[in-house]
Amino acid sequence: MSPRPQIGPRLERVLALVPWIAEHPGSSLDELAVRFDVTPDELERDLELLPFCGLPPYSPDRLIDVEIVEGRVWIRFAEYFARPLRLTADEGLGLLAAGEALLAVPGSDQAGSLATALDKLAAAIGTERGVSVQVGGGTFLDALRTAADRRERVEIDYYSFGRDVTSTRRIDPESVFHAFGQWYVDAYCHDAGARRMFRVDRVRGVRPTGEHFTTAPATGTDDADAGSVFHPRADDARVTLRLGPDAGWVAESYPTESVTDRADGGWDVVLVVSERAFLERILLRLGPDAEVTAPPGWTTVGPDAARRVRARYG
């Protein structure tokens, strides 16, 4: 424990604890410790300080009276603390955004306790549900979450954006989570023989295998997990693009190994390319603004892709 704990959070807890106990006389200390997420020692220290607080002239009936009998607690003479302190903007936003996000997850009960709780909170904050959270989900989010919950091995059809192909894989879905605006399945992939991160919006089918896996569910996830979605590999191709002056965004949007200014206002960019379709998309979008200059085998990727797409138009 830090030698000088911050006074703010402890004061906030005291200012919330007193009205709760006043409104729930005889609350048990154990229950209070759980409810306010403190150790029994910390709770005891909070309660011990209260009899020294109050109003002048600080006579017994003007000091906060705390009575603890057989592990239960009563508070008197703290009428001015009848209600907790208002929510700050930060706190109000935190509750509403978290609630709206969970409510937006496909399968949530739109008329359940969370929805009615958010209505009440928004009314108290003065916002009329003015925080809108959209998390998407796609067709197979529910199936994948259910499989992860039940530790069921599933077979998925997965569209690889980089390679522009759909393949079938057997996976053990460890966890399903939303980060950076996307849903991901963190899974052991039996076809790759390794853990893989799959984007739920690229899953094209989910089928049960009847088998289960036994890894314990993860207790949570953090951004670090999702950050590993793209790792340049040593054997990925390094492709040099000559970009026009208007195509500078490419260097900011994609993994590059080097960026060199050219005299004409453009750039030479070395891009890490794991899959051909990834480069095709960039080249088709940039059009005449970009040209592959190296390595030799890659210089016709753009024109070849353009001819392939063009063939659809007769």
Next chain:
Amino acid sequence: MADRLERLTTLVANLLDTRTPLTLEQIVRNVPGYPEEKASYRRQFERDKDTLRGIGVPISVETVGAETMYRIKPDEYYLPALDLTPEEQAAIHVAVTAVRLPGVGTDTALWKIGGQEGEAVPALASLPTTPALAELFDAYRKRATVTFTHRGATRRLDPYGLVFRRGHWYVVGRDHDREGPRSFRADRIDGVTVGAPGAFTVPEGLDPATLLRDDPMRFGSEEPSVEARILVDAEQAAFVVEELGEAAVESRNGDGSVVVTTTVTNRAAFLSFVLGLLDRAEVLGPPELRTRMVDWLDAIAAGAA
């Protein structure tokens, strides 16, 4: 440490309980624990005031003649009754443990609404946050006009709400200078100044998400809009329907492909979207867009033979 916590608690009690504002001298006389000497107790009180304001205690300052006086107005301090049922409290507890918002204070918020009811759950989602977000939310709940810098320009906005979509937060509202609804990505906003409360009313029943202009195909161009039709192969059908919405589906074919229609204003953004589908999609119409796509592809194909 304990002394200061006692003093702060007693200070809040005194400022809340008083009907008339108190002078600094009355405060230090009434609240035990302040030093004797004037410069010292003044400094100490200023520190206490900052600490209390830091946790959101609304200390109001009134000047009467030459005298500065302090109090906490109960209606500004007390959280209105929420009347949450235990089930509703448990639902909020689940939500704040399932959805993480780094840097946003949900622990203290939970205390105020009655602590942790029921069980926590594993994290399910993480929403990014940005420094301007709480200020924009504060302005919205107070109905205060905000002034901020966005991409180098100063904007004045009546915020009608906050929207999270595709990994980004947006503030939506009425733009004073452009006279109309606008949306701004919150992470591109700097230097927020919140004006006086009660400066506007939000249109009744407004869903803030309807004001969001993040669809590049419809915005960022002054050209007239057209209805574009695209044939999308089975491989990419689910993705496109997810992007454009189920309402965009014109027909579904036996081979799993779909025909979708969508309103297009920004031609370049539309072509970029379709090109991302490679040879899994074809622009069916209107002829204007189909021709533009063909010309574009021909230009690339001719680039290096």
